[in-house]
Amino acid sequence: xxxxxxxxxxxxxxxxxxxxxxxxxxxxxxxxxxxxxxxxxxxxxxxxxxxxxxxxxxxxxxxxxxxxxxxxxxxxxxxxxxxxxxxxxxxxxxxxxxxxxxxxxxxxxxxxxxxxxxxxxxxxxxxxxxxxxxxxxxxxxxxxxxxxxxxxxxxxxxxxxxxxxxxxxxxxxxxxxxxxxxxxxxxxxxxxxxxxxxxxxxxxxxxxxxxxxxxxxxxxxxxxxxxxxxxxxxxxxxxxxxxxxxxxxxx
Amino acid sequence: xxxxxxxxxxxxxxxxxxxxxxxxxxxxxxxxxxxxxxxxxxxxxxxxxxxxxxxxxxxxxxxxxxxxxxxxxxxxxxxxxxxxxxxxxxxxxxxxxxxxxxxxxxxxxxxxxxxxxxxxxxxxxxxxxxxxxxxxxxxxxxxxxxxxxxxxxxxxxxxxxxxxxxxxxxxxxxxxxxxxxxxxxxxxxxxxxxxxxxxxxxxxxxxxxxxxxxxxxxxxxxxxxxxxxxxxxxxxxxxxxxxxxxxxxxxxxxxxxxxxxxxxxxxxxxxxxxxxxxxxxxxxxxxxxxxxxxxxxxxxxxxxxxxxxxxxxxxxxxxxxxxxxxxxxxxxxxxxxxxxxxxxxxxxxxxxxxxxxxxxxxxxxxxxxxxxxxxxxxxxxxxxxxxxxxxxxxxxxxxxxxxxxxxxxxxxxxxxxxxxxxxxxxxxxxxxxxxxxxxxxxxxxxxxxxxxxxxxxxxxxxxxxxxxxxxxxxxxxxxxxxxxxxxxxxxxxxxxxxxxxxxxxxxxxxxxxxxxxxxxxxxxxxxxxxxxxxxxxxxxxxxxxxxxxxxxxxxxxxxxxxxxxxxxxxxxxxxxxxxxxxxxxxxxxxxxxxxxxxxxxxxxxxxxxxxxxxxxxxxxxxxxxxxxxxxxxxxxxxxxxxxxxxxxxxxxxxxxxxxxxxx
Numbered sequence: 065x066x067x068x069x070x071x072x073x074x075x076x077x078x079x080x081x082x083x084x085x086x087x088x089x090x091x092x093x094x095x096x097x098x099x100x101x102x103x104x105x106x107x108x109x110x111x112x113x114x115x116x117x118x119x120x121x122x123x124x125x126x127x128x129x130x131x132x133x134x135x136x137x138x139x140x141x142x143x144x145x146x147x148x149x150x151x152x153x154x155x156x157x158x159x160x161x162x163x164x165x166x167x168x169x170x171x172x173x174x175x176x177x178x179x180x181x182x183x184x185x186x187x188x189x190x191x192x193x194x195x196x197x198x199x200x201x202x203x204x205x206x207x208x209x210x211x212x213x214x215x216x217x218x219x220x221x222x223x224x225x226x227x228x229x230x231x232x233x234x235x236x237x238x239x240x241x242x243x244x245x246x247x248x249x250x251x252x253x254x255x256x257x258x259x260x261x262x263x264x265x266x267x268x269x270x271x272x273x274x275x276x277x278x279x280x281x282x283x284x285x286x287x288x289x290x291x292x293x294x295x296x297x298x299x300x301x302x303x304x305x306x307x308x309x310x311x312x313x314x315x
Numbered sequence: 316x317x318x319x320x321x322x323x324x325x326x327x328x329x330x331x332x333x334x335x336x337x338x339x340x341x342x343x344x345x346x347x348x349x350x351x352x353x354x355x356x357x358x359x360x361x362x363x364x365x366x367x368x369x370x371x372x373x374x375x376x377x378x379x380x381x382x383x384x385x386x387x388x389x390x391x392x393x394x395x396x397x398x399x400x401x402x403x404x405x406x407x408x409x410x411x412x413x414x415x416x417x418x419x420x421x422x423x424x425x426x427x428x429x430x431x432x433x434x435x436x437x438x439x440x441x442x443x444x445x446x447x448x449x450x451x452x453x454x455x456x457x458x459x460x461x462x463x464x465x466x467x468x469x470x471x472x473x474x475x476x477x478x479x480x481x482x483x484x485x486x487x488x489x490x491x492x493x494x495x496x497x498x499x500x501x502x503x504x505x506x507x508x509x510x511x512x513x514x515x516x517x518x519x520x521x522x523x524x525x526x527x528x529x530x531x532x533x534x535x536x537x538x539x540x541x542x543x544x545x546x547x548x549x550x551x552x553x554x555x556x557x558x559x560x561x562x563x564x565x566x567x568x569x570x571x572x573x574x575x576x577x578x579x580x581x582x583x584x585x586x587x588x589x590x591x592x593x594x595x596x597x598x599x600x601x602x603x604x605x606x607x608x609x610x611x612x613x614x615x616x617x618x619x620x621x622x623x624x625x626x627x628x629x630x631x632x633x634x635x636x637x638x639x640x641x642x643x644x645x646x647x648x649x650x651x652x653x654x655x656x657x658x659x660x661x662x663x664x665x666x667x668x669x670x671x672x673x674x675x676x677x678x679x680x681x682x683x684x685x686x687x688x689x690x691x692x693x694x695x696x697x698x699x700x701x702x703x704x705x706x707x708x709x710x711x712x713x714x715x716x717x718x719x720x721x722x723x724x725x726x727x728x729x730x731x732x733x734x735x736x737x738x739x740x741x742x743x744x745x746x747x748x749x750x751x752x753x754x755x756x757x758x759x760x761x762x763x764x765x766x767x768x769x770x771x772x773x774x775x776x777x778x779x780x781x782x783x784x785x786x787x788x789x790x791x792x793x794x795x796x797x798x799x800x801x802x803x804x805x806x807x808x809x810x811x812x813x814x815x816x817x818x819x820x821x822x823x824x825x826x827x828x829x830x831x832x833x834x835x836x837x838x839x840x841x842x843x844x845x846x847x848x849x850x851x852x853x854x855x856x857x858x859x860x861x862x863x864x865x866x867x868x869x870x871x872x873x874x875x876x877x878x879x880x881x882x883x884x885x886x887x888x889x890x891x892x893x894x895x896x897x898x899x900x901x902x903x904x905x906x907x908x909x910x911x912x913x914x915x916x917x918x919x920x921x922x923x924x925x926x927x928x929x930x931x932x933x934x935x936x937x938x939x940x941x942x943x944x945x946x947x948x949x950x951x952x953x954x955x956x957x958x959x960x961x962x963x964x965x966x967x968x969x970x971x972x973x974x975x976x977x978x
Contacts, residue, residue, distance in 0.1 A: 192487035200444035207455025217448040
């Protein structure tokens with residue numbers, strides 16, 4: 065298939081950036097990133113600079129890849145990361161637009177690569193259970209209801225890619241933050257620090273410059289792990305509960 | 316040089332306990348004065364860095380990723396072993412130890428493996444306390460499943476994302492230490508050299524990948540937890556960034572590379588579909604709990620399937636060859652990985668492969684769907700269910716167990732595995748070889764430690780499923796934090812290491828020269844094209860089966876490739892900027908040299924064992940070990956022209972060396 069790509073090129077953060085057009089030949093079995101590899105090999109053959117993009121595991125779990133494809137983070141398919149998107153979902157002759165995440169708190173480093181260290185700092189502010197190595201009791205000493213463990217897992221499945229913030233018109237990181245808060249807060253192990261954690265993580269999220277949630281639901285739609293927006297409601301309840309002293313975990 | 320594994324004396328069961336109880340310690344007030352560098356933030360690196368931080372050391376931790384959470388441990392699917400015996404099925408520390416030694420084809424060190432089995436139990440406790448959402452039963456207690464090469468259920472799991480959840484647990488602990496100030500984190504930094512002063516590892520040269528700046532980082536000791544080197548084959552299940560550079564740079568500074576030829580080819584991966592392909596995707600071994608592996612017996616069925624006239628579903632039961640169940644009735648579809656991979660190669664070489672390339676076998680869940688469907692219907696009180704009900708209920712059970720894997724398969728292949736049997740083929744997955752380490756996980760370079768997949772110590776010639784996560788976390792949480800004290804207790808009077816020392820100057824200069832040389836070649840071939848060619852050579856001559864003739868040829872081809880690379884590679888841009896092509900070029904240059912080491916090692920080992928299968932040494936189609944001559948660890952002191960082999964004899968005091976049989 066013959067495609068035209070409109071790709072965002074930006075030398076560095078100081079550069080203002082622009083779209084460049086490229087022609088590329090692909091076939092339907094390729095993944096989107098393999099198509100980008102082909103384009104980069106073409107550019108290198110012409111001694112031109114390849115397009116910088118972030119990628120690593122290429123199986124949808126590391127959270128590195130981050131392209132806005134035709135206006136949607138990770139492209140047209142729900143529940144799919146960029147690396148798992150395959151070219152059979154495009155047609156011969158298509159023009160495809162490729163951009164980086166557009167989020168104030170994720171400054172562009174080069175081309176499609178952005179700095180997502182804000183997410184690390186949110187986790188560092190309290191996204192953990194304070195237990196040192198060696199302090200643990202026997203794992204079966206705390207039974208946890210199967211469904212509850214499943215709910216915690218559903219939140220814990222977040223890969224930290226940032227698509228939620230990129231999809232949100234307010235560039236809000238509330239889906240990411242709430243997923244971690246609820247993963248930990250739903251479990252008895254995480255309940256002890258829950259109130260403190262909610263306060264600390266929400267404060268850090270605000271300091272990083274992410275916007276507020278206005279319930280558009282775009283984050284849930286574009287989350288490659290299909291994390292539910294109800295996590296945000298649960299986080300809000302915990303946040304107000306922690307402010308007014310009535311909160312006892314995410315349950 | 317005689318290699319001393321430093322195995323403590325005494326009975327196997329008590330070695331670790333006694334050693335740990337009597338080793339010299341570093342007092343808390345002295346820990347504050349000691350600096351430790353940890354390179355890598357996968358399971359081993361993140362768990363080590365956080366635990367060392369908790370103990371009070373000053374830790375600097377490095378990753379080339381944009382965040383420690385992206386290390387490739389994140390992609391591990393199936394599970395983590397532990398000798399908890401929660402299932403009451405006869406498991407014990409000894410059994411896990413024995414299974415691992417046998418699974419490794421009697422090529423690992425008894426004392427290290429026993430310690431691994433002992434601490435496995437603590438890992439599960441630690442992870443549960445961190446909030447890792449392991450799978451649970453209705454009673455709220457932890458669930459287990461089985462993996463290849465064992466006859467008990469000792470694998471703990473979190474759906475098909477166990478590595479992700481365990482890594483996030485370790486990452487969160489690390490994040491806590493970062494926020495407390497005991498660990499200083501350096502993201503997007505790649506280690507390009509080890510610095511030795513008076514023979515001891517005292518720091519690293521790291522390149523800031525955003526600015527290109529070469530930085531000197533000094534410490535009292537250096538810990539490498541930098542993963543495996545499977546990407547030497549270009550196509551593997553490893554992440555694109557996984558590389559051998561940190562370990563290979565240590566080798567260039569005198570560390571020994573042990574057993575580099577032991578490569579694990581995983582039997583259940585999605586087959587290759589085209590030349591543009593950049594990586595292969597694993598389908599967890601846990602699938603072999605419920606999937607049956609087969610190929611058509613008749614060539615006409617094979618041809619019809621390859622030409623798209625038939626699907627696997629059209630082949631009647633009597634015309635299917637369930638070759639693992641036929642050849643290995645005791646373990647059936649759950650034979651270890653090396654055995655399953657070779658068996659797949661055999662049936663495909665005989666012309667029974669089921670996709671257009673002829674390189675694929677079926678992994679079929681239809682029997683499991685039937686079995687689970689009936690049992691679910693029974694529990695609902697329906698003792699006479701119709702076929703559609705059975706299928707619906709059975710499919711739901713399979714979906715609950717393996718949903719994310721089936722989804723991933725469908726995304727990649729475009730085929731629905733609930734309807735058509737999966738097609739799979741072996742692919743490079745893990746490397747048992749790595750830096751040589753003693754019982755303390757210290758390499759032959761004093762003060763340089765290696766953990767997890769980066770060392771060679773626990774898996775012998777073949778790793779059992781769900782043991783990589785176990786080893787990474789055992790090393791990082793429960794072994795290194797103790798054993799590092801054996802080195803550091805003699806350093807409490809050593810002042811801060813000076814990054815302006817001439818050794819740092821020399822290392823920085825030689826690194827800069829190496830970078831500039833590669834940039835100045837300005838040839839005509841891309842880094843990627845060299846990497847692909849290297850992968851083809853490795854797969855052809857040092858892959859699933861090897862021969863003396865092929866290995867000699869392969870070695871020469873690699874040497875030619877190396878010369879061509881340094882003459883004709885094209886790397887755009889400059890050193891002093893964010894330059895992903897330059898990063899790749901440095902990694903591929905190191906892979907090429909490692910590839911030669913692998914060929915040399917495979918040629919030295921005139922036997923077949925585990926992941927190392929030499930065509931000349933077989934017995935009735937099975938691998939033929941030679942215990943008389945090869946019960947040793949090969950530790951290579953690398954030199955391009957005259958590599959020197961150091962042997963560590965393996966002494967088995969507790970298990971009897973037997974022909975490994977899964978029949």
